[in-house]
Amino acid sequence: xxxxxxxxxxxxxxxxxxxxxxxxxxxxxxxxxxxxxxxxxxxxxxxxxxxxxxxxxxxxxxxxxxxxxxxxxxxxxxxxxxxxxxxxxxxxxxxxxxxxxxxxxxxxxxxxxxxxxxxxxxxxxxxxxxxxxxxxxxxxxxxxxxxxxxxxxxxxxxxxxxxxxxxxxxxxxxxxxxxxxxxxxxxxxxxxxxxxxxxxxxxxxxxxxxxxxxxxxxxxxxxxxxxxxxxxxxxxxxxxxxxxxxxxxxxxxxxxxxxxxxxxxxxxxxxxxxxxxxxxxxxxxxxxxxxxxxxxxxxxxxxxxxxxxxxxxxxxxxxxxxxxxxxxxxxxxxxxxxxxxxxxxxxxxxxxxxxxxxxxxxxxxxxxxxxxxxxxxxxxxxxxxxxxxxx
Amino acid sequence: xxxxxxxxxxxxxxxxxxxxxxxxxxxxxxxxxxxxxxxxxxxxxxxxxxxxxxxxxxxxxxxxxxxxxxxxxxxxxxxxxxxxxxxxxxxxxxxxxxxxxxxxxxxxxxxxxxxxxxxxxxxxxxxxxxxxxxxxxxxxxxxxxxxxxxxxxxxxxxxxxxxxxxxxxxxxxxxxxxxxxxxxxxxxxxxxxxxxxxxxxxxxxxxxxxxxxxxxxxxxxxxxxxxxxxxxxxxxxxxxxxxxxxxxxxxxxxxxxxxxxxxxxxxxxxxxxxxxxxxxxxxxxxxxxxxxxxxxxxxxxxxxxxxxxxxxxxxxxxxxxxxxxxxxxxxxxxxxxxxxxxxxxxxxxxxxxxxxxxxxxxxxxxxxxxxxxxxxxxxxxxxxxxxxxxx
Numbered sequence: 156x157x158x159x160x161x162x163x164x165x166x167x168x169x170x171x172x173x174x175x176x177x178x179x180x181x182x183x184x185x186x187x188x189x190x191x192x193x194x195x196x197x198x199x200x201x202x203x204x205x206x207x208x209x210x211x212x213x214x215x216x217x218x219x220x221x222x223x224x225x226x227x228x229x230x231x232x233x234x235x236x237x238x239x240x241x242x243x244x245x246x247x248x249x250x251x252x253x254x255x256x257x258x259x260x261x262x263x264x265x266x267x268x269x270x271x272x273x274x275x276x277x278x279x280x281x282x283x284x285x286x287x288x289x290x291x292x293x294x295x296x297x298x299x300x301x302x303x304x305x306x307x308x309x310x311x312x313x314x315x316x317x318x319x320x321x322x323x324x325x326x327x328x329x330x331x332x333x334x335x336x337x338x339x340x341x342x343x344x345x346x347x348x349x350x351x352x353x354x355x356x357x358x359x360x361x362x363x364x365x366x367x368x369x370x371x372x373x374x375x376x377x378x379x380x381x382x383x384x385x386x387x388x389x390x391x392x393x394x395x396x397x398x399x400x401x402x403x404x405x406x407x408x409x410x411x412x413x414x415x416x417x418x419x420x421x422x423x424x425x426x427x428x429x430x431x432x433x434x435x436x437x438x439x440x441x442x443x444x445x446x447x448x449x450x451x452x453x454x455x456x457x458x459x460x461x462x463x464x465x466x467x468x469x470x471x472x473x474x475x476x477x478x479x480x481x482x483x484x485x486x487x488x489x490x491x492x493x494x495x496x497x498x499x500x501x502x503x504x505x506x507x508x509x510x511x512x513x514x515x516x517x518x519x520x521x522x523x524x525x526x527x528x529x530x531x532x533x534x535x536x537x538x539x540x541x542x543x544x545x546x
Numbered sequence: 547x548x549x550x551x552x553x554x555x556x557x558x559x560x561x562x563x564x565x566x567x568x569x570x571x572x573x574x575x576x577x578x579x580x581x582x583x584x585x586x587x588x589x590x591x592x593x594x595x596x597x598x599x600x601x602x603x604x605x606x607x608x609x610x611x612x613x614x615x616x617x618x619x620x621x622x623x624x625x626x627x628x629x630x631x632x633x634x635x636x637x638x639x640x641x642x643x644x645x646x647x648x649x650x651x652x653x654x655x656x657x658x659x660x661x662x663x664x665x666x667x668x669x670x671x672x673x674x675x676x677x678x679x680x681x682x683x684x685x686x687x688x689x690x691x692x693x694x695x696x697x698x699x700x701x702x703x704x705x706x707x708x709x710x711x712x713x714x715x716x717x718x719x720x721x722x723x724x725x726x727x728x729x730x731x732x733x734x735x736x737x738x739x740x741x742x743x744x745x746x747x748x749x750x751x752x753x754x755x756x757x758x759x760x761x762x763x764x765x766x767x768x769x770x771x772x773x774x775x776x777x778x779x780x781x782x783x784x785x786x787x788x789x790x791x792x793x794x795x796x797x798x799x800x801x802x803x804x805x806x807x808x809x810x811x812x813x814x815x816x817x818x819x820x821x822x823x824x825x826x827x828x829x830x831x832x833x834x835x836x837x838x839x840x841x842x843x844x845x846x847x848x849x850x851x852x853x854x855x856x857x858x859x860x861x862x863x864x865x866x867x868x869x870x871x872x873x874x875x876x877x878x879x880x881x882x883x884x885x886x887x888x889x890x891x892x893x894x895x896x897x898x899x900x901x902x903x904x905x906x907x908x909x910x911x912x913x914x915x916x917x918x919x920x921x922x923x924x925x926x927x928x929x930x931x932x933x934x935x936x937x
Contacts, residue, residue, distance in 0.1 A: 170649075170650070170652055170653045170656065171650060171652045171653075220656070221652075221656075222652065222653075222656060224656070224660070226649075226653065227653075227656065227657050227660060257648035257649070258561075258617075258648070258649075259561070259562060261561055261562045261612075261613065262561045262562075262613075262617065262618075265561065265611070265612075265613060265615070265618065266618050269615070269618060
């Protein structure tokens with residue numbers, strides 16, 4: 156029987172406070188996150204942004220216990236999925252590949268090779284495709300595949316996105332239904348989907364299907380929810396976690412919460428739609444920041460639907476996805492990452508999208524900001540030069 | 547039934563070439579590895595040494611496939627041990643805590659807490675106690691326990707060392723016997739134990755029991771081997787992996803290999819005695835460097851005994867150790883890490899041992915060397931400032 160490696164891809168998260176800065180650096184050093192006119196500027200800019208943001212981010216991680224639970228939850232998902240696939244007669248072993256923190260993709264690939272796996276199913280733990288999430292992980296895996304002959308020989312089946320998969324949709328609806336039923340007047344509870352945002356230019360200029368998939372997904376979930384409950388609830392959708400000066404896809408979560416409060420909403424059932432695991436965005440942003448905002452806005456009950464984690468209906472859905480993928484054709488990483496538009500991503504020859512749409516001023520700005528950051532580090536006593544003991 | 551967490555502690559190893567420098571930094575930043583008169587100098591010196599050593603070390607990791615297999619092997623050991631303990635009716639879950647690389651001790655402790663574990667057995671994957679291996683890991687865990695109230699409440703049983711445990715001794719003898727039997731004249735094959743060395747000052751000044759435990763262990767293994775084979779083999783013991791200018795415990799592996807070659811040894815059965823998993827010291831140092839040296843010295847067959855990894859007799863021995871520990875009293879981290887002598891380790895108030903025995907000159911030397919390293923980085927184009935994109 157063929158030995159199947161199921162490669163689960165996710166973001167990763169720092170597990171110690173001292174890892175927050177390097178984790179942020181890895182995020183901002185990814186050209187799929189910030190696209191610059193000159194690739195040589197990527198790392199200095201990443202250093203600058205991660206330095207400026209790390210103390211606020213460290214505070215957020217401290218508020219959720221000192222680190223991200225993402226590796227632990229993802230490994231639990233991997234174990235549950237592996238057990239279920241084996242029960243179904245598939246000789247599967249699951250592996251975890253994080254994009255911005257340990258265990259990195261390199262570790263998963265080394266493990267797959269050491270275990271003598273015959274074929275690989277690549278399953279991003281992002282239901283909706285975005286350039287900056289699944290796309291970046293596919294690209295990373297592609298880079299490793301290009302330089303590793305024995306890994307390149309393994310047949311590969313990539314699952315691009317699965318926002319419309321019945322198992323996932325049902326799992327989401329079941330968890331939402333539980334919270335709706337707890338409301339004072341269940342029929343009137345507002346189901347409020349909050350997705351991670353992306354810059355508007357990703358969607359409008361680069362052809363990222365993310366927003367469309369999020370919208371289609373909420374429609375499917377609301378239909379399934381009505382099916383479960385026997386009545387339809389009002390619902391809304393917004394986008395959270397915006398950073399940087401650029402416009403992101405709208406509406407923004409904080410603005411919608413305020414509007415719902417003003418409109419007299421009493422029961423808010425908050426659904427973290429683009430996250431399948433508890434993470435800083437659910438545990439800190441939703442549970443702490445937005446909960447406070449909602450209370451201030453007059454919302455009486457802020458009920459947050461838990462992330463799917465190892466919810467059995469969800470794990471069954473993932474196992475179905477892997478099973479269907481194995482019955483279908485090979486789908487390589489380029490096919491999985493391709494976009495509908497004619498946008499050319501590689502080589503990084505034009506500045507197609509990023510933090511800003513004007514590229515000329517960046518060289519000078521970065522030089523100025525770099526010097527400012529150095530001064531800031533001298534004055535504040537925090538930063539990467541301190542981290543290695545040089546200041 | 548009480549839920550038992552079995553915490554396996556090991557060194558850790560970099561899995562990507564770009565992680566080699568930071569991994570070395572973590573090693574040399576540990577005061578259990580290099581003791582300095584002034585703790586403030588620890589990180590600059592670690593930065594300096596890791597910068598100077600990283601390119602040679604990267605080359606070694608490239609020669610074994612681009613990274614260390616230690617995390618993978620340790621996780622396999624953890625899974626096998628967990629399964630065996632559960633078969634024996636112990637509700638055990640195993641966790642991996644690495645000292646110098648991911649997954650760090652913090653991750654294991656967070657997992658233990660999240661899993662609702664009732665009591666912890668701490669099992670260092672070092673059979674022999676040394677200040678610099680098990681000792682450092684116990685200290686690290688102690689630091690976390692002191693700052694974490696809920697972790698501090700968990701009953702803890704530490705296994706200090708297990709070089710004389712019958713299961714371990716038998717497993718070693720079985721693997722050695724296999725290689726001895728392959729020799730041209732099995733009775734004459736030289737059984738050559740190569741242990742990781744430590745500075746002589748650890749043993750003579752700080753009271754590290756490491757060398758005594760290594761010596762006692764080889765005696766036990768040779769007796770068991772004779773029992774298995776029905777004849778006694780000549781054997782020898784030496785210490786490898788020395789770094790720095792200080793004298794380490796002797797004899798050194800390279801010197802003994804040359805002497806054995808000169809004495810006309812044909813069959814050498816090389817036993818990596820202080821390593822229970824394949825690692826850079828077995829795969830690069832023994833299999834590549836010392837093998838070459840042995841061939842040059844006229845040794846005809848250089849047979850390296852594999853590391854224990856998940857060898858069943860070994861895993862059974864580990865399960866016995868955990869079982870006995872659970873039947874015995876609680877043993878806390880201070881008891882596990884204590885030394886026979888009167889040496890006081892904490893606070894770091896005197897320079898008891900380290901790279902050198904004269905402390906006065908270090909401040910000036912470090913300043914000079916730091917400047918030299920900066921120049922070196924400017925000229926060579928490699929180093930931490932390049933890594934973050936500043937040079």
